Amino acid sequence: MNKLRILLTGADGFVGRCLSPILSDEFELIKAPAYDLATGIGLDLSDESAAHELVNDVHPDIILHLAAIKNVGRCEREPAVAFSANIRTTKNLLTADTVHMVFLSSDYVFDGRTGQYTDLDSPHPSTIYGQTKRQAELLVLRAGGTVVRSGGLYGPASQPGVLFSWAMEQLEQAQTIEAFTNVFNSPTYVDDLALALMHICRYRPGGIYHATGGERLSRFELLRMLAQSLGADAELIQPGFCPEQTGTGISPSDLSLICSQRSPLDIISLRSPGQVLPSWSQAGSPVNAASH
Numbered sequence: 001m002n003k004l005r006i007l008l009t010g011a012d013g014f015v016g017r018c019l020s021p022i023l024s025d026e027f028e029l030i031k032a033p034a035y036d037l038a039t040g041i042g043l044d045l046s047d048e049s050a051a052h053e054l055v056n057d058v059h060p061d062i063i064l065h066l067a068a069i070k071n072v073g074r075c076e077r078e079p080a081v082a083f084s085a086n087i088r089t090t091k092n093l094l095t096a097d098t099v100h101m102v103f104l105s106s107d108y109v110f111d112g113r114t115g116q117y118t119d120l121d122s123p124h125p126s127t128i129y130g131q132t133k134r135q136a137e138l139l140v141l142r143a144g145g146t147v148v149r150s151g152g153l154y155g156p157a158s159q160p161g162v163l164f165s166w167a168m169e170q171l172e173q174a175q176t177i178e179a180f181t182n183v184f185n186s187p188t189y190v191d192d193l194a195l196a197l198m199h200i201c202r203y204r205p206g207g208i209y210h211a212t213g214g215e216r217l218s219r220f221e222l223l224r225m226l227a228q229s230l231g232a233d234a235e236l237i238q239p240g241f242c243p244e245q246t247g248t249g250i251s252p253s254d255l256s257l258i259c260s261q262r263s264p265l266d267i268i269s270l271r272s273p274g275q276v277l278p279s280w281s282q283a284g285s286p287v288n289a290a291s292h
């Protein structure tokens with residue numbers, strides 16, 4: 001039987017690198033060429049004709065669209081760049097009716113006032129990043145595609161400048177870390193997300209799914225768990241408090257999501273850090289990346 005062909009965008013990013021080996025077991029995986037935003041070298045998916053040509057050449061059954069700018073601060077400072085990378089790329093790839101798009105979206109489509117959001121809750125983003133992801137979601141849904149929202153991703157692939165990498169460096173040097181006790185999300189192990197995305201690609205259900213780890217945790221709780229799993233002094237993680245902010249561009253305080261429990265995700269287990277991190281420390285695995 002012929003394998004389904006997936007065109008994967010953002011394949012060189014944090015999620016793409018974790019996802020590729022998992023997907024290539026079951027699907028014919030074609031990675032969109034990389035694009036370096038800083039130098040402009042590579043294939044820019046916000047270029048309409050380049051994106052169309054790619055889709056026409058590859059002729060995929062599914063486009064798994066990960067390419068985006070996820071840096072929340074950069075999106076606030078450069079909204080036109082955020083629009084281009086997060087919305088225009090999506091629009092450009094939605095060219096053929098026969099192709100199903102699976103779009104990786106974010107907990108930032110919510111404003112973070114209440115937390116524990118389900119896939120039935122109405123989005124209300126408070127950041128440019130969240131607004132661009134939401135607008136892209138609407139394009140995908142209108143085209144009959146599937147939107148998968150996740151958040152607080154962490155995993156064993158190294159990525160400089162992100163929460164776990166930075167925290168590990170600090171812990172290794174026995175430096176104290178002040179971590180917010182009033183900023184929450186649902187930390188998600190990237191390999192579990194990969195399995196959920198693989199399952200979504202198998203069934204292409206359409207609509208919105210939440211795929212996140214099963215526990216709402218504050219930054220403080222998460223970093224304490226990380227310290228414990230590394231055998232570091234957990235007291236180096238000290239409680240801090242994020243001051244309340246007003247206006248647009250505020251950091252949402254509770255972006256926790258409730259994982260969707262309906263088919264086809266009902267048989268996938270997205271574990272909490274309490275289930276994942278202890279097994280890493282037993283196996284001596286590197287724990288060196290998390291985003292957002």
Ligand SMILES: NC(=O)c1ccc[n+]([C@@H]2O[C@H](COP(=O)([O-])OP(=O)(O)OC[C@H]3O[C@@H](n4cnc5c(N)ncnc54)[C@H](OP(=O)(O)O)[C@@H]3O)[C@@H](O)[C@H]2O)c1
Nearest residue numbers: 010013014015035036037045066067068085150151153291
């Ligand atoms: N990481 C998380 O915690 C998280 C949580 C929820 C949702 N997501 C979503 O998951 C997706 C993947 O995230 P990630 O953590 O893997 O991000 P990432 O490491 O920054 O990877 C994104 C990739 O997209 C590429 N890209 C950006 N603009 C492009 C364009 N115009 N044309 C072609 N490629 C372009 C980037 O290239 P450069 O390297 O040149 O920038 C990068 O390789 C994103 O859509 C993000 O919104 C992430």
